[in-house]
Amino acid sequence: GENVEQHPSTLSVQEGDSAVIKCTYSDSASNYFPWYKQELGKGPQLIIDIRSNVGEKKDQRIAVTLNKTAKHFSLHITETQPEDSAVYFCAARGTGNQFYFGTGTSLTVIP
Amino acid sequence: NAGVTQTPKFRVLKTGQSMTLLCAQDMNHEYMYWYRQDPGMGLRLIHYSVGEGTTAKGEVPDGYNVSRLKKQNFLLGLESAAPSQTSVYFCASSYASGGAYEQYFGPGTRLTVT
Numbered sequence A: 001g002e003n004v005e006q007h008p009s010t011l012s013v014q015e016g017d018s019a020v021i022k023c024t025y026s027d028s029a030s031n032y033f034p035w036y037k038q039e040l041g042k043g044p045q046l047i048i049d050i051r052s053n054v055g056e057k058k059d060q061r062i063a064v065t066l067n068k069t070a071k072h073f074s075l076h077i078t079e080t081q082p083e084d085s086a087v088y089f090c091a092a093r094g095t096g097n098q099f100y101f102g103t104g105t106s107l108t109v110i111p
Numbered sequence B: 001n002a003g004v005t006q007t008p009k010f011r012v013l014k015t016g017q018s019m020t021l022l023c024a025q026d027m028n029h030e031y032m033y034w035y036r037q038d039p040g041m042g043l044r045l046i047h048y049s050v051g052e053g054t055t056a057k058g059e060v061p062d063g064y065n066v067s068r069l070k071k072q073n074f075l076l077g078l079e080s081a082a083p084s085q086t087s088v089y090f091c092a093s094s095y096a097s098g099g100a101y102e103q104y105f106g107p108g109t110r111l112t113v114t
Helices: none
Strands: A005-009 A010-015 A020-027 A031-037 A045-051 A056-059 A062-065 A072-077 A085-092 A098-099 A107-108 B004-007 B010-013 B019-025 B032-038 B043-050 B065-067 B075-078 B087-094 B103-105 B109-113
Touching: A005 A085, A010 A020, A010 A085, A020 A085, A020 A107, A020 B103, A031 A062, A045 A056, A045 A062, A045 B103, A072 A085, A098 B043, B004 B087, B019 B032, B019 B087, B032 B075, B043 B065, B075 B087
Parallel strands: A010 A107, B010 B109
Antiparallel strands: A005 A020, A020 A072, A031 A045, A031 A085, A056 A062, A062 A072, A085 A098, A085 A107, B004 B019, B019 B075, B032 B043, B032 B087, B065 B075, B087 B103, B087 B109
């Protein structure tokens, strides 16, 4: 099955700086890569996603890049704000409609 | 729309007891999923369903059973709870449109097995 690895596990940035979280996957058949934000005590919420036929996608301060050849994708958050502090998960949709998640990155934005 | 709801929010079981977790969605989604979330391990898929009356095993199905008798509901059952099943359980649902499969998650059920 698919194996998704996520780094770093924790990340602290100053408010206004950028944050980058990286994930790798193993199954070349995976075709959809979402990123989720999870706040304490809540379920994950989709913040951005990318399909395998696209290399980059942006939504205001958030962007995702995908390198299919290297099998890695990254989340970029610019101009970070304290409300960006949360746990972020990457995921890959493999065969059979199954999703495989990374182990999460705890992001802290220091005011 | 309520989105995805889960019942109950919290539960404490003794080893060997059984229980059923209920997930309901009002978005007419075909796909529904059950995950467990443990510290440092992300979310792991237990079982999923691609339509009413269908179920399939995920990464960690042992000790769990599921049923999807109605399109809007997905039930997760523990027949004989074990301490290793202490976890936070999340249900999710999704549509399939143009190659995107956005999942909507419920608020979670925190289960403790003593």
